[in-house]
Amino acid sequence: MKKLLLVGFVVLFFGFIVGCSSDAEDAGGSEGEPIKVVTTIAQIGDITAEVGGDAVEVESIMGPGVDPHLYDAVQGDIQKLNDADIIFYNGLHLEGQMGEIFEEMEQEKPTVAVAESIPEEDLLADPASPDVSDPHVxxxxxxxxxxxxxxxxxxxxxxxxxxxxxxxxxxxxxxKLDELETYANEQFEQIPEESRVLVTAHDAFNYFGEAYGFDVIGLQGLSTESDYSVSDVQEIIDTLVERNIKGVFVESSVSERSINAVVEGAKEEGHEVSIGGELYSDAMGEEGTEEGTYIGMFRHNVDTIVASLK
Structure with a gap:
């Protein structure tokens, strides 16, 4: 009888230990499991996957075609952020609607704005608001x-x-990024300097222009929250006519309406302008495609611009 009681006690004791271990694993993940990382834009998700490899499990909450300037987090996103071990976001007000969420999350876990770690002297200012930094780093x-x-x-x-x-x-x-930079510089040599004008829906490409010697003209400001006027459209049309620019570009995460207004307005003034192609600006391509990676997205933009402007 005593032996039976002892065996029963041992079984109950080990059952208790296993239960506690299971609860602990549910709460924090067992040793050896990958770090759970949640990012906002896929550009950050891609570099995190490259750096982390098998040691991380990465999920980005903003997919292809999503505009981070206007994005509102849904309940499912909040759950993902809660479950993460670490959160990476861009910062510099790119994810304009999510500021309060990040403030709350950083009280509980590492919540890192990767663009805000870049030295301030390397950041470009918003032409319309010198105190605001351009987030499209x-x-x-x-x-x-x-x-x-x-x-x-x-x-x-x-x-x-x-x-x-x-x-x-x-x-x-x-x-790999060094190789990408070399590739971009070699390809842009095909475009005459006077033709290095990049006309897009909003000012996402100022860093790009600074790095590769392009004049960048965006119909809207740094954020797609800003609107544009008839005079803004006319100003761009005048530039297209004056510099004999034949191509403008749409963006995968921004409506084509604004750029179409420029094309039609130029046509009315006898200046033929065509859509030079679609560029990836605030969002990347579909997961599993070349354009669904940072390097693939960047190469796509380089090739599209060169094909149109050379």
Whole structure:
């Protein structure tokens, strides 16, 4: 009888321990499981996956065609953010509707604005508001390298056991970004300097223009929340006529309505302008495609611009 009681006690004791272990795993993840990372835009999700490799599990809440300036988080997004071990977002007011959410999340877990880690002297100001920095830093590859290093450093802080992995992956990815920068410079040599004018729906490409010697003209401001007027459209039409520019570009995450107004207005003045192609600005392509990666997206933009303006 005593032996039976002892066996019963041992069974109950181990059952209790297993139950506690299970609860602990549910709450925080078991040792050896990948770090759960949630990002806002897919550009950040892509560099996090490159740096983290198998040590991370990455999910981006803003997919193809989504405009981060106007994005409102839904309940499912809040749940994903709550479940994450670390959150990466761009910052500099790119995700304009989500500021309060990030403030709350950073009280509970690492919540990192990767663009805000870039030295202030490297940031471009909004031409309309000099006190506001342009958030579209991924269009300067040299700045995106710094964002990549920020992701690496934050993952190491959270998961020091995998420091060697994060360092090795980052070194390999930075080398790929060097190759991408070389490719872009070589391709743009095909475009005459007087033709290096990039007309788009909104001012997402100022870093790009600064890096590669393009005059960038956006119908709307840095944020797609800003509107445009008839005089804004006319000003761009005058520039197209004066500089004999034949191509303008639409963006995957912005309505074509504004650019179509420019094309039609130029046509009425006897100046033929065509849509030079679709560029990826605030969002990348579909997951699983070349354009669904940062490098693939950037190469697509380079090739599209060169094909239209050379």
């Amino acid at each position: 991924w269009f300067d590859i040299s700045l995106w390298k710094k964002a990549t290093e920020t992701v690496r450093d934050e993952l190491i802080k959270l998961d020091p056991d995998n420091e060697a992995v994060y360092n090795e992956n980052t070194t390999a990815y930075l080398s």
